[in-house]
Amino acid sequence: MATEELNKPPSLPSYPQMIMEAIDALKTEGANKSTITQYLETKYTDLPVNHADLLLNHLTQMKDCGQIVIINNNYFKAGSNSPQKRGRGRPPKPKEPLPAGALPPGPPRPRGRPRKDPNAPPAAKKPKPAPGPPSISKTGRPRGRPRKVQPQSVQNGVEA
Template sequence: MATQELIISPSLPPYPQMIMEAIDALKQAEGANKSSISKYMESKYGEMPPGHAELLSNHLTRMKDIGELLFIKNNYLKPGPDAPLKRGRGRPPKPKEPLPPGATPASPRPRGRPRKDPNAPPAPKKPKPPSAAPSISKTGRPRGRPRKVNPQPFQTGVEA
């Protein structure tokens, strides 16, 4: 994308530089939105390359993701010097305690199931108990859901 940008407009500075310049020049406490940044860039640099809106959106998104810009209430602004660092997803790792001098770090525990010993004798196979029928379990009932029983018509004791 940068090579296309240079071929299309060699006289323009890089987009991140133009974006930062626009945010500084607009001097709004709540930040500047995308349209005001674009208007400033067009007024200062004149004709913008084709696909300017898409390029601006991509650069603003990338700068927001890496923490160069903050996005608050649809406005972009520079983070202050006392702004908190942007955290990644998930729970932050626990702080590690420093090792005492002269101690060697413990090797991490291997992941997964331990491998079998290739020199170990094979385990004896368990004998299966003989069963009367393969579909009947120890309780004497067959496996699975019982079959439906056809209902018998109800007969009353009164005859006419």
């Protein structure tokens, strides 16, 4: 930090102050590193030679200590009005408050199919259908693929 103080002209404010000023001025969708650099270069003409390195170091330090927040490569001021960073996946549904006087629901239902009751009587068996020809079902058609139809015999050299 001592080398930074030597390289910075005395007329410039500190880098965190300049960064916060740039973020305030570029409020539209936050400010990325290149827009902050452009803003500082237009406002302050006597920036040090190693300005890009100093800016990157200060942005990283400010992000680590919580002064600024980075979302989608854009820097925002940390605070109550800064956009919240979303986690992965679908956000949960908002919970509706219970009406006055209503009791809260019991524990949530467990996942999966409910277990069978071991004390329940056995279920009645289904009646078997009436016996009929084994190859014909209720529709009247035999099961499976129909048989090939044999071509009729040849008469007078012409197939019928």
